[in-house]
Amino acid sequence: MIYSKNSCIRKFLLALILCLVALTVSRFISPRAVVDASSLYLAWLPLSVVLAIILLFGRHGIIPILISFGMVNEISLHLPVTEATVLLFCQLIPVFVICAIVRWRLGARWRHGIPNKDMAVRTVWMGFVAPISIKASMYIAGVWFNYPINLSNFFGSGTIIFSIIDIQSLICAALIFTMIIYYPLRMIINPQFARAFWYRSIRPFLSAKNRLFMFSWLSILITIVIVLCAPFKADYIAGYLVPVIFIIFTLGISRLSYSFITLSWSVSAFLLLAYNNNFLQGVSSDYSLAFVMSVLISFTICLLYMTQVYHRSEWLKRRWQLQAMSDPLTGLANLRALEKQLEQQPNDVVCCLHMKNMEFLSKHFGMMMRVYVKRSVARRLQPLLQEGERFFQLPGGELLLLLRGPETAGRLQHMVDYLNSGRIFWNNVGLDIEFGASWGKLHACGEDLHQTLGQLSWLAEEASVQHQVLALTNSLQTVTDQTTDRILLLNKIKRALDENGIQLYGQPIVDAHGQGYQEILTRLFSDGEIMTPDQFIPVIAQFNLGTRFDMLVIERLLQWMQRHPQTGPYARFSVNLMPMTLMQKAFAPQFLALFERYAIAPQTVIIEITEEQAFSNSEVSILNIQQLRQAGFKIAIDDFGTGYANFERLKRLQADIIKIDGCFVRDILQDRQDVMIVKAICELAKAKSLTVVAEYVENEAQRELLLEAGVDYLQGYLFGKPQPLAENE
Numbered sequence: 001m002i003y004s005k006n007s008c009i010r011k012f013l014l015a016l017i018l019c020l021v022a023l024t025v026s027r028f029i030s031p032r033a034v035v036d037a038s039s040l041y042l043a044w045l046p047l048s049v050v051l052a053i054i055l056l057f058g059r060h061g062i063i064p065i066l067i068s069f070g071m072v073n074e075i076s077l078h079l080p081v082t083e084a085t086v087l088l089f090c091q092l093i094p095v096f097v098i099c100a101i102v103r104w105r106l107g108a109r110w111r112h113g114i115p116n117k118d119m120a121v122r123t124v125w126m127g128f129v130a131p132i133s134i135k136a137s138m139y140i141a142g143v144w145f146n147y148p149i150n151l152s153n154f155f156g157s158g159t160i161i162f163s164i165i166d167i168q169s170l171i172c173a174a175l176i177f178t179m180i181i182y183y184p185l186r187m188i189i190n191p192q193f194a195r196a197f198w199y200r201s202i203r204p205f206l207s208a209k210n211r212l213f214m215f216s217w218l219s220i221l222i223t224i225v226i227v228l229c230a231p232f233k234a235d236y237i238a239g240y241l242v243p244v245i246f247i248i249f250t251l252g253i254s255r256l257s258y259s260f261i262t263l264s265w266s267v268s269a270f271l272l273l274a275y276n277n278n279f280l281q282g283v284s285s286d287y288s289l290a291f292v293m294s295v296l297i298s299f300t301i302c303l304l305y306m307t308q309v310y311h312r313s314e315w316l317k318r319r320w321q322l323q324a325m326s327d328p329l330t331g332l333a334n335l336r337a338l339e340k341q342l343e344q345q346p347n348d349v350v351c352c353l354h355m356k357n358m359e360f361l362s363k364h365f366g367m368m369m370r371v372y373v374k375r376s377v378a379r380r381l382q383p384l385l386q387e388g389e390r391f392f393q394l395p396g397g398e399l400l401l402l403l404r405g406p407e408t409a410g411r412l413q414h415m416v417d418y419l420n421s422g423r424i425f426w427n428n429v430g431l432d433i434e435f436g437a438s439w440g441k442l443h444a445c446g447e448d449l450h451q452t453l454g455q456l457s458w459l460a461e462e463a464s465v466q467h468q469v470l471a472l473t474n475s476l477q478t479v480t481d482q483t484t485d486r487i488l489l490l491n492k493i494k495r496a497l498d499e500n501g502i503q504l505y506g507q508p509i510v511d512a513h514g515q516g517y518q519e520i521l522t523r524l525f526s527d528g529e530i531m532t533p534d535q536f537i538p539v540i541a542q543f544n545l546g547t548r549f550d551m552l553v554i555e556r557l558l559q560w561m562q563r564h565p566q567t568g569p570y571a572r573f574s575v576n577l578m579p580m581t582l583m584q585k586a587f588a589p590q591f592l593a594l595f596e597r598y599a600i601a602p603q604t605v606i607i608e609i610t611e612e613q614a615f616s617n618s619e620v621s622i623l624n625i626q627q628l629r630q631a632g633f634k635i636a637i638d639d640f641g642t643g644y645a646n647f648e649r650l651k652r653l654q655a656d657i658i659k660i661d662g663c664f665v666r667d668i669l670q671d672r673q674d675v676m677i678v679k680a681i682c683e684l685a686k687a688k689s690l691t692v693v694a695e696y697v698e699n700e701a702q703r704e705l706l707l708e709a710g711v712d713y714l715q716g717y718l719f720g721k722p723q724p725l726a727e728n729e
Helices: 002-029 045-077 081-106 119-144 149-155 160-175 178-189 191-206 211-228 235-252 258-274 286-324 335-344 358-365 367-384 408-420 447-465 472-498 533-542 546-563 587-598 619-631 647-651 672-687 700-709
Strands: 032-035 038-041 349-356 390-393 398-403 424-426 429-431 434-441 469-471 502-510 516-526 529-531 573-576 605-609 634-640 657-660 691-694 713-715
Touching: 002 045, 002 178, 032 286, 038 160, 038 286, 045 081, 045 119, 045 160, 045 178, 081 119, 119 160, 119 286, 160 178, 160 286, 178 191, 178 258, 191 211, 191 258, 211 235, 211 258, 235 258, 235 286, 258 286, 335 390, 335 398, 335 447, 349 367, 349 408, 349 447, 358 367, 358 429, 367 390, 367 398, 367 408, 367 424, 398 408, 398 447, 408 434, 408 469, 434 447, 434 472, 447 469, 447 472, 472 516, 472 529, 472 533, 472 546, 502 546, 516 533, 516 546, 533 546, 546 573, 546 587, 587 619, 619 634, 657 672, 672 691, 672 700, 700 713
Parallel strands: 434 469, 516 573, 573 605, 605 634, 634 657, 657 691, 691 713
Antiparallel strands: 032 038, 349 398, 349 434, 390 398, 424 429, 502 516, 502 713, 516 529
């Protein structure tokens, strides 16, 4: 409370002292001209002082202004109390009211952003309405009160043209010369502002790029102003040099700051009006003077608006360039920014950070999850970066990082270990993301750069398997070969899908009596070669061909079943669906339409899905599974027990069959824990009325033990290897 009171007192005293000094000086230096034997103000600078004090101190400057004007009026005019009070009212109250209106229009921060912010409102109200209101109030006061002859012209006793010139002098003071008072006073109050003004408005234009223009512009302007302010008269000086000043300031708009232009114009205009022998050369009547003042005011408004428009367009241009160089979602720099930075810093090391499982997780949790993860990674690693190092956005589950300096591999490995040591949470769900990275120096641009980035991407994907860092310089030939082979394999897979090169194999799944159904396994045939699932499944998943592949396999199977009909509603085949397939909104209707077209009963086919699909939070996946079950399909959970599954989730599982992963079967004869796990799964499955299938059964001992544990169906080489369906015709 004491501090607030002391602060108000300090503001009051400072505003009072500054206002008294500035007001006294401004009355003395206000420019005048003698026309038709009458002395007229060209700019009444006390109004500039009032506006400057209010802009600096706000409401704290009102009382100091009243006291200062009262004292100065008393010393210089010696008016009776009533006339002095009315004069003070006419001089200040309209300004206070207009400032209150401006504050109401612009808000509490109406005094900030001088001079370019909200210029239109300030120009209209403070530059025009306030001066006209002062003149109107004085005209009304002149009707009721008698003022001395030296003041009577200001109160409406003169001609209309003199009243117009009087209004113009007030407009000039408010519009042109407020800044010439405002800037020095603000620098006195806060010396740091002078330093900031230098660094923001002047120093950038003294750089090597702009130095020549700055000095040339100032030299020409100063020379012209000196000539115009010289004590001798010449017709050609006013006729030719005055327009040049306007041209000089118009040229300066595009190369100088807004604040510097406005301040320079205020100083120049003040000198031209104060030493007006040449500037007003030929102005011999009040009408000519009114015209010159109108030109001065009009050019000031044009100058202010042109400067604001130009600098606004430059700001928008820089903003658009920044947006063009950044990703709108993550806020990180994009590849265009990378190309530009590599041109400026060709020796920097480019690192590719790969996030394994990102593509799959983003399909379940949505694109914003991927955006959030990338932001989180950039935020976590930011403290580990040096000056000039930054992240760049890549599509998918990768980020680029530009590093400089030695020990790149060690620093990058530390970052990878740091990321792998923690988890990122999305909506309170921990994300299983594994990180790996690659690095290399890039001395390429254009297509070569993009090809090299592709090689870094592949290498980072390989590195994420072991949470390590690989150098492109040591593996360039391997990366080139691998990426080329992968593209060739992708084209080969596409040809197989286009040419219907799908071959269906079946592997038996039987119960204790040897009865059961077959799981459909697929091979691709292209260019005279057969591709196995371990070759084409990863490529199909990587390049989002899963849905097309699954639909072709289903249609091929339905064609075979139509040619080989069997009676009975029991299951004949089970078919695996890839993770991305259930993420398609239109999948279930298209799937059911195929069965209707070939007149195949849904009960004859079992749909096998992964644990990720079964326990996904994706509404699309859940809806597709529900539609398939409602249509009559049985749902089997493949490789149960190795991923997301646990007993708590098994309790609320919406499925019909679970297939125990082979990792619990291979060593079941030697590992008693595997036996306990299988029995526990079977007991809980029976309680849920689920059928249990065990994979990778290879001998009789395993068969007997699994049946004894409660397994319903068995699958493995003991009962048969996958065989082409054509052989079973």
